Every structure is written in C-alpha cells, then in structure tokens.
Amino acid sequence: MKSAVITILGGLLLAGGAHAEDLGDRDEGRKLASQCRTCHGLDGYAQIPIAPHIGGEPASYIRAQLTAFRDGTREHEMMSIVAKMLSDQQIADLAAWYSGHRVQVALTQDPSAAPEQCVACHGADGLHVAEDVPNLAGEANIYIDTQLKAFRNGKRQHDIMTPMAQSLSDSEIREIADWYADIGLEIELVE
Amino acid sequence: MMYQKMLTSLLLGTMLVGPAMAQDNMDKLTNMQKTDATFTFVDQEGDRAESLKKIAEQINLPDGFEASLYAVVPDARSMAMAPQGTVLFAGTRKDKVWSIVDRDRDRVADQVKDFAPSITFDIPNGPCFSPDGFLYIAERNRVLVFPAAEFFFEGPDPAVGVVVAQGELVPEAEESFNHTARVCDIGPDGKLYISLGQPYNVQPIEKIEMYDEIGIGGIIRINTDGTGREVYTRGVRNSVGQDFNPATGELWWTDNQVDGMGDDIPPGELNRQTAAGQHFGFPWTNSRVEIVSEADAPRPEGVEFVEPQLELTAHAADLGMRFYHDKSFPEEYHGGIFWAQHGSWNRTTPVGARVMFTALDPETGDAMGAQVFADGWLDESTGEYRGRPMDIEFLPDGSMLVSDDFAGAIWRIAYNPKPAE
Numbered sequence: 001m002k003s004a005v006i007t008i009l010g011g012l013l014l015a016g017g018a019h020a021e022d023l024g025d026r027d028e029g030r031k032l033a034s035q036c037r038t039c040h041g042l043d044g045y046a047q048i049p050i051a052p053h054i055g056g057e058p059a060s061y062i063r064a065q066l067t068a069f070r071d072g073t074r075e076h077e078m079m080s081i082v083a084k085m086l087s088d089q090q091i092a093d094l095a096a097w098y099s100g101h102r103v104q105v106a107l108t109q110d111p112s113a114a115p116e117q118c119v120a121c122h123g124a125d126g127l128h129v130a131e132d133v134p135n136l137a138g139e140a141n142i143y144i145d146t147q148l149k150a151f152r153n154g155k156r157q158h159d160i161m162t163p164m165a166q167s168l169s170d171s172e173i174r175e176i177a178d179w180y181a182d183i184g185l186e187i188e189l190v191e
Numbered sequence: 192m193m194y195q196k197m198l199t200s201l202l203l204g205t206m207l208v209g210p211a212m213a214q215d216n217m218d219k220l221t222n223m224q225k226t227d228a229t230f231t232f233v234d235q236e237g238d239r240a241e242s243l244k245k246i247a248e249q250i251n252l253p254d255g256f257e258a259s260l261y262a263v264v265p266d267a268r269s270m271a272m273a274p275q276g277t278v279l280f281a282g283t284r285k286d287k288v289w290s291i292v293d294r295d296r297d298r299v300a301d302q303v304k305d306f307a308p309s310i311t312f313d314i315p316n317g318p319c320f321s322p323d324g325f326l327y328i329a330e331r332n333r334v335l336v337f338p339a340a341e342f343f344f345e346g347p348d349p350a351v352g353v354v355v356a357q358g359e360l361v362p363e364a365e366e367s368f369n370h371t372a373r374v375c376d377i378g379p380d381g382k383l384y385i386s387l388g389q390p391y392n393v394q395p396i397e398k399i400e401m402y403d404e405i406g407i408g409g410i411i412r413i414n415t416d417g418t419g420r421e422v423y424t425r426g427v428r429n430s431v432g433q434d435f436n437p438a439t440g441e442l443w444w445t446d447n448q449v450d451g452m453g454d455d456i457p458p459g460e461l462n463r464q465t466a467a468g469q470h471f472g473f474p475w476t477n478s479r480v481e482i483v484s485e486a487d488a489p490r491p492e493g494v495e496f497v498e499p500q501l502e503l504t505a506h507a508a509d510l511g512m513r514f515y516h517d518k519s520f521p522e523e524y525h526g527g528i529f530w531a532q533h534g535s536w537n538r539t540t541p542v543g544a545r546v547m548f549t550a551l552d553p554e555t556g557d558a559m560g561a562q563v564f565a566d567g568w569l570d571e572s573t574g575e576y577r578g579r580p581m582d583i584e585f586l587p588d589g590s591m592l593v594s595d596d597f598a599g600a601i602w603r604i605a606y607n608p609k610p611a612e
Contacts, residue, residue, distance in 0.1 A: 077391055
C-alpha cells in the first residue's frame with residue numbers, strides 16, 4: 001500500500017517538474033517579499049503563529065499555493081487578498097526568493113516514532129522528500145492541525161492529503177502536528 | 192479498505208498513546224487526580240532578556256513614564272491578573288497558557304512557566320478571571336474553567352471544569368486559525384462574555400444569517416456553567432479586545448476592519464455598547480464605509496446600526512483594551528481606556544504597534560478622542576517591527592503591562608516622575 005502512495009507521488013512529481021524551475025528572478029522576489037515579511041519574515045521564518053515557515057520550501061510548492069490563493073482554489077482571509085494581485089511572473093519570483101534559503105532542522109526524538117503515514121513525503125524530520133510538498137519542521141502545531149482539519153472537511157483539497165486527513169481523528173491530527181512542531185528549525189537567509 | 196486498515200495499524204503503533212493520555216488527563220483533572228505532566232520554564236535571564244531590554248529603551252512615553260521588560264513570555268497574547276495579584280496569566284495563539292510570577296515584588300517577573308501542562312490546549316488566547324478567582328480560558332472551540340487558579344497554578348495538575356465542550360463554541364466546519372483568538376470577560380452580571388471573530392475577510396452572503404444566529408462575528412454571553420447562551424453583540428467583524436466600564440457596567444470593545452480596500456479605509460473601531468443585542472453594522476458597514484450592499488444582502492429588520500465611538504487609523508489593528516481604574520497614573524488617565532494597536536500587516540507604509548488612550552467625556556460617557564500613549568515598537572526607517580503590542584493589563588500598583596506576541600515579551604510602563612530639582 002505504501003508503494004501505491006509513492007507511485008501517486010511520482011506522478012505528481014513529474015507534473016510539477018514540467019514547469020521550468022528557474023523562471024523566477026530572486027532579486028525581484030526579494031523586493032516583492034516586503035509585502036510578505038510582516039508575517040513570513042524576509043527569510044521565510046514565520047513571525048506569527050498563523051503563518052507557516054516558507055523559507056527553503058520547494059519552489060513548486062510555493063508557486064502552487066500562491067497560484068491557488070490567487071485563483072480562489074485555496075482560501076485564506078489574508079492570503080486571498082495579497083495573492084490576488086500577483087502575476088505568474090511575480091509568483092515565480094517569490095517562489096525563487098523564498099525557496100532559495102538554507103534550512104537546518106534538529107530532530108531530537110527517535111525518527112522511528114515519526115507518524116508513518118507522513119514520512120514518505122514530509123520526512124521524519126519534516127523536510128520535504130518530494131517536490132510540491134511543504135516542509136513541516138518547526139511549524140506551529142496549531143498551523144498543521146488547522147491544515148489537516150481543512151483537508152478533512154474539504155476547505156482545502158489535495159489528491160493525497162484529502163483522503164489521508166479524512167482517516168484521522170482530532171487527537172491523531174494533534175499527535176502528528178506535535179511531532180513536526182517539536183522539530184527545531186533554523187533558516188539561513190541566502191541573498 | 193485495505194488502506195484504512197493499514198493506517199489503523201500504524202496508528203496503533205505510533206499514536207494511540209498520546210490521545211488516550213490527553214483524554215485521560217482531562218478525566219483525571221476533573222476528578223482532582225494527578226498526571227505525570229511536567230512544566231516548561233522560560234529563562235528570564237541571558238541573551239534573549241538582554242536584547243528585549245534594548246527594545247524597552249526604544250519605547251517613547253509621556254513625561255514621567257518609564258518602560259521596562261517585565262517578563263520574557265513567548266507568543267504572549269491576552270492577559271489576566273489574578274484577583275489577589277499573585278500571578279499573571281497570558282494566553283497564546285499556540286498551545287500554551289503562561290503563568291508569570293514576581294515573587295519578590297521588584298516589578299520584574301522571576302518565574303514564567305506553562306499553566307496546566309497536563310492539558311492539551313488549542314489556541315488558548317483568552318484568559319479571564321471572575322472576582323472570586325475562577326480562571327476561564329477561551330480557546331478556539333472550547334472554554335475551560337480553573338477554580339482557585341492563582342493557587343493551583345503552582346502544580347502541573349490544577350482542578351479543571353468544562354464550560355463549553357470542544358466543538359460547541361462554533362460549528363466545527365466554521366473553525367479557522369485566523370480570527371479565532373478569543374477574548375473573554377466576566378460582566379457585572381456575573382456572566383461570561385466571549386468574542387467570536389468571523390473567520391473570513393468578509394463572510395460569504397450565504398453565511399450571514401447563520402453567523403448572526405450563532406454569534407460568529409459577535410460577542411456571546413453565557414452563564415459560567417455554560418448554560419443560557421445568547422448573542423449579546425451583533426455586527427462585529429473580529430473583536431480581540433473588550434472590557435467593562437467599571438463606572439457604568441457598559442461593555443466596550445475594539446474591532447478589526449476589512450482588508451483589501453486600500454491603505455486608508457475602513458477605519459478601525461472602538462465601540463460602546465449600551466444594551467444587549469445591539470448591532471454594529473458588519474458586514475454591511477465598517478464605520479461609515481459600505482462593505483456589503485443592501486442589494487446583495489438585505490439588512491436585518493428592526494435594527495439600527497450603532498456607530499463606533501472612535502474611528503481609528505486604518506489597518507493599525509486595535510486589539511486588547513482596559514479601563515484605567517487604579518491610582519498611580521496621573522489623574523488625566525483615570526477612568527479612561529488604554530488599548531494596544533498590534534500594527535498593520537500589509538499596509539504600504541506600516542502603521543500601529545502603539546499603546547493608545549482615550550479619556551471619556553464626564554457628561555456623556557463617550558470617548559473623547561484617540562491619542563498615542565506609547566510607541567517606538569515600529570522602526571519607521573525600515574518599516575520593521577521591534578515588537579507588536581497585543582493586550583493591556585495592570586499590576587496591583589497601578590502600573591501597566593503590555594503583552595507583545597512578536598517580541599515574546601511583557602513590557603511594564605510605570606509612572607515615576609523625577610523629583611523637581
């Protein structure tokens with residue numbers, strides 16, 4: 001069964017890779033990031049609990065989420081407003097800026113205790129193992145909890161995450177969230 | 192089917208211990224039993240404290256006032272001082288409530304640790320006390336009560352009761368992360384008043400009626416045993432600050448206004464409520480700015496929208512507020528309102544990150560006008576925040592505490608005029 005999940009991911013990966021990765025201009029992205037930094041930081045280390053850390057995320061994931069906020073397929077009270085005015089190029093620039101920072105994680109627990117249904121994509125240490133997958137290391141547990149519940153109740157949709165989240169109870173969701181929130185995260189700003 | 196089965200077996204291996212334990216803990220605590228939970232202590236010395244002290248030096252105040260670092264408190268949000276002044280509680284938008292103690296009374300906290308570590312909290316932003324020492328904590332979707340919290344906080348297993356069970360504050364489908372930082376207060380009638388922000392920028396038209404009935408985008412009041420729920424305040428967008436005027440018993444509250452309409456509208460609000468059930472206009476209006484047109488959604492019948500007392504700098508994010516009813520500040524502040532402006536998140540030029548004040552007109556009881564009491568948390572040369580004030584509380588000596596969830600600190604502002612030479 002595990003191999004089936006990986007096969008599905010493989011398909012997604014290829015689709016993601018079909019976009020050219022180097023379209024974004026990091027200098028332009030850095031300028032645009034002045035609109036993002038109050039919540040996400042200039043280096044992508046979140047400044048408020050409701051915002052995720054985005055420094056060092058795969059560019060494909062940042063692009064996909066900003067595009068989804070802009071097009072209305074993912075909704076958030078704040079992100080839907082700021083993403084609405086972004087062009088494809090600006091989204092690529094922001095993805096290039098934020099994905100380019102260096103991420104270090106510190107996992108203090110035994111990795112074999114990691115939530116097994118998550119590690120194939122998110123790693124035991126919360127670093128993405130595949131394209132178009134977010135890092136989870138060091139996110140506020142409530143952020144991860146909220147996203148899993150959004151997948152479960154349909155507010156947020158994803159081929160893999162939707163059925164995954166639908167199989168989880170509230171306390172199982174919180175256990176997963178606590179695992180990844182507990183991992184130390186440092187982001188080194190790369191100019 | 193097989194997929195489900197596989198997951199279940201994995202869960203058995205890795206996760207069932209946790210949730211079972213968490214539920215056991217609630218059961219144990221409600222029966223006054225012990226758990227094996229341990230405290231997390233926050234270091235009050237060292238580099239972190241030193242860099243925060245440098246921020247305190249940047250705070251600008253009226254003559255005779257001084258700012259200092261009171262405590263290092265990660266993610267500090269709404270605050271509640273215990274009635275006997277022994278311990279301060281601060282909520283967070285994460286999973287902790289902090290207890291903050293100044294045992295030697297030198298006006299600097301010497302112990303900060305998590306409150307009730309045996310309990311799994313979910314956005315416990317809003318602590319509030321009853322005069323007889325019951326601590327209420329309003330979470331995203333649950334309300335708990337801790338009897339005699341100012342004594343029981345010393346141990347990891349305080350007595351706890353459930354006022355509103357998980358999932359019964361708002362329907363689970365309406366849960367979000369943003370706009371779920373609840374605040375609470377015990378009113379002069381002994382009831383519990385809880386703000387319920389609506390989760391959108393502007394709620395979809397098809398949800399307006401349902402939200403109005405539940406009190407989402409409003410303030411509800413309930414008896415302290417959770418019964419008798421009613422919508423006390425209607426037409427709110429997202430209020431994260433409220434207090435009762437001790438002189439009149441009227442509820443005042445701040446509100447955060449619609450984003451995405453430009454840098455300078457709509458204005459922020461400070462509101463005065465004089466009767467149960469009053470409607471303050473949202474989502475049809477923010478102050479006098481129309482948001483949802485009557486053509487798209489008819490206004491509720493038989494209500495007149497109450498105008499705000501003050502229209503405030505747009506997007507400055509007016510949050511926690513308190514009436515000043517102590518003595519140590521100069522007389523011009525007595526009976527007035529202090530409130531925290533958290534600062535804007537996407538205005539072209541950032542504004543806010545201040546503590547504001549308004550006096551009340553002695554004749555009408557209306558707010559007389561907003562003035563800046565404290566600023567300097569925003570570096571205007573770079574547009575970067577040094578800190579973001581979130582709530583106001585007072586120590587028993589009448590000095591002010593300002594929580595800051597950006598810097599992870601609680602600041603103290605005291606009136607210490609220099610003697611004339």
